[in-house]
Amino acid sequence: MDESRTTPLHRWHLEHGANMARFGGYDMPLWYPAGARAEHLAVIEAAGIFDTSHMAVLGLRGDGARDLLQRSFTKDLDRCQGRDKGPLPVGRGVYGVFLAADGTVIDDAIVYRLDQAAWMVVVNAGMGALVGGHLERQGGAGVRITDYSDRLGKMDLQGPLAARILAAVLHDPGPVLAGMRYFSCKGGFGEIQTPMPVRLRDGTPLLLSRTGYTGEFGFELFVAGDRIEPLWQTVLAAGRDLGLLPCGLAARDSLRTGAVLPLSHQDIGPWPFVNNPWLFALPWGDGGKGFSKDFLGAQALRDDPGDAFTLPFAGFDPRKITVGKDTFVTDLRGDTIGQVLTCVTDMAIDRVGAIIVSKATPPAAGRPADFKPRGLSCGFIKVNRPLAIGDVVVITDGRRRIRVEIRNDIRPHRSARHPITSML
Amino acid sequence: MKDLSELDFPETVRYTEDHEWAAVDGEVVRIGVSDYAQDQLGDIVYVEMPEIGDIFEKGDEFGTLESVKAVSEIYMPVGGEVVAVNEVLVDTPELINQDPYGAWIVEIRATDVGEYDELMSAEDYIEMLRG
Known part of the structure; x- marks a missing residue:
């Protein structure tokens, strides 16, 4: 190495x-x-x-930068802000992914608009040269790409x-x-x-x-x-x-x-960016039908959405499996239906009756006074069929078999979106 | 990760290559994991233990430690029948991090106490860790 x-x-x-x-x-x-x-x-x-x-940072400058991003980044920078889908203003960022022509993921990124014609692209560790090279190959006049990593x-x-x-x-x-x-x-x-x-x-x-x-x-x-x-x-x-x-x-x-955020190259990667919890990264048109712009990979996503489904799960106690090549997902009959992408323990949460409670959950929303979470295993699986929220499957490393529940969310009462006035 | 010199290896117990420790009292052997093991694993969040009455041979897997990093099997330093499990670890598995030689996991009645004498002394164990 x-x-x-x-x-x-x-x-x-x-x-x-x-x-x-x-x-x-x-x-x-x-x-x-x-x-x-x-x-x-x-x-x-x-x-x-x-x-x-260790994260990589690229700068894109020039009159052609917006057009290059529109052709290569999944978010529609002209229609991504708020309910009315306005353009990305200066001083705002947006999460999306860079896809290859076959609809598979090169990397995910936050694209910031620093100024009218200056953009900053934050990608993952070691990915600056690869994403920078990919953007260079997409070409276009009037854009200068700098790797600041x-x-x-x-x-x-x-x-x-x-x-x-x-x-x-x-x-x-x-x-x-x-x-x-x-x-x-x-x-x-x-x-x-x-x-x-x-x-x-x-x-x-x-x-x-x-x-x-x-x-x-x-x-x-x-x-x-x-x-x-x-x-x-x-x-x-x-x-x-x-x-x-x-x-x-x-x-x-x-x-x-616990916040249902993907790790690039583990939860999203060299397979089509479809049927996963992060489809908000795509430029959905009005009514959620079709895309509001064309971009690299869009055709593949439309034509061949694939048959893999990525879903969040949470266990019933802290037990997890160490993800490796011998770990897989089975249904309750024991038939293999897919693989485990991520499996960790969120140590701030536990089950209280039918709900998952966090240390940040307000008492009125169900946190008991003496709440001492043991933690819950959680993560993402990629399976060969759609599953419903609440379905139970088994994750296994061939030795342990752990029952987990398909979820639409994992750790409740997160603070990321709280207004800043309430946090000062 | 701590340097070996910062870790504790009491001479009153014996050690295995899989980083368990064993302490003998008559024919009862008390078993836990070494300071090196807990340091490598990081925070332990769950301990899976056997039932009283379970019988194991030397080297058998008898439980697992769930840390933030991984799931690790724990193995019997000597063969015997489980006579006690440390129920305190069910709710406070972090005791293994805080006091690895106080936070025993099981006690067994050894089939052959002679197996205890074959385990490594603290000196031999440290030598093995130094590689």
């Missing part, structure tokens, strides 16, 4: 006792001494920070106290955070600029995005590579008395799974 790459925070992770593992070609923290359970719960109840400097540092600040912690480290936080909506961005640094500057109290410029990969309220912070360690330390100090924890990839994985 070739040597792992590292982020600018690598030394900090090692010095702070992180349990490290290779992910996306990078040597990354799985958890710190507090442990993945405490980290997962911190993001539900307080806040956590994640080193996400090795030049920037990125961290995610996630959890209900994220805005309070952020306010303590920003210069003049009032106007920055005022009205900052889910999937909006402000600020910038170097060549990556939106119209409104955002600075830390020490003057460091940053790009701030109200997004994340946990299902919880929070932000992604982008800075120049040499500014990420001071930023990480400053945020950590600001949140220390509020229960903020540095969090590793294990907590990130269990949080995103």
Whole structure:
């Protein structure tokens, strides 16, 4: 195996006792001494920070950039905002995927409109060159593509106290955070600029995005590579008395799974992007029939939607299986019907009677006073037939057989979309 | 992950290659997993244990530890009949992380206590971990 790459925070992770593992070609923290359970719960109840400097970032500039994205990205940038489906304004981002001509997934991404003719595309670890090359091949006049992946540092600040912690480290936080909506961005640094500057109290410029990969309220912070360690330390100090924890990839994985968010190349990948929980990434036309634009892969999705169905599930206790080549899904008679894509334990939830309750569930919505969740296994399966919400199937590694329920959602009462006014 | 020098390997118990520990008292052997095992696994969120009266041979799988990272089988250091299971671990599996030598998993009545003497000393176990 070739040597792992590292982020600018690598030394900090090692010095702070992180349990490290290779992910996306990078040597990354799985958890710190507090442990993945405490980290997962911190993001539900307080806040956590994640080193996400391994993510790749592309810049697209020029009059042809919008057209290139319209032809290659699944979201319709002219019709994706709000109920009336307006165009993506400057300072907003949108989630979608890049498909190959056969309708299979190259990678998922958030595309931000930084300015009239400047776009930022955030893709997964190690995918900058591949997606950048793919976009170059789609061609088009008047667009310049720049891969910033090795030049920037990125961290995610996630959890209900994220805005309070952020306010303590920003210069003049009032106007920055005022009205900052889910999937909006402000600020910038170097060549990556939106119209409104955002600075830390020490003057460091940053790009701030109200997004994340946990299902919880929070932000992604982008800075120049040499500014990420001071930023990480400053945020950590600001949140220390509020229960903020540095969090590793294990907590990130269990949080995103509970929030029904896919991991690219695991839950979506080299098979057609159909019959899955993330079809909101497609540019549905009025009434949900047909697509509002043409794009690479659209024809394949229309002509050959395939016979695979990807569905979220939750178990009845914390037991899971370790996903590998010998893991599969059976029906209750024992017939194999598919494979397991992701299986983790969301440690903030448990079953209370007929419902799943989270540590964030309000008492009025069913959280008992003495609620102490043991956690529930959850994840995604890909099966060869449609299944209904509430159906029970078995996931197995050939040794254990675990009954799980097909769900349309997993961890309830997530905070990602809460208005920022209620979080300050 | 901790350095070996930060982990605890008491000399009062013996160890297996699969990272269980065993402590003998007469013909009863108490069994758990080592500090190295819990550190490798990360937070343990569920423990599957056998029933009292179950009989195992040395090396048999007798339960599983469910951590945030993976599912790990646990194996009998010596053969015998289960005479007690640590019910406290049902609701507080994290005790294995916090106190791996206090948080025993099962007690068995050994078929042949001689098997205990074949297990590794702390010194041999640390030597094995150093590779």
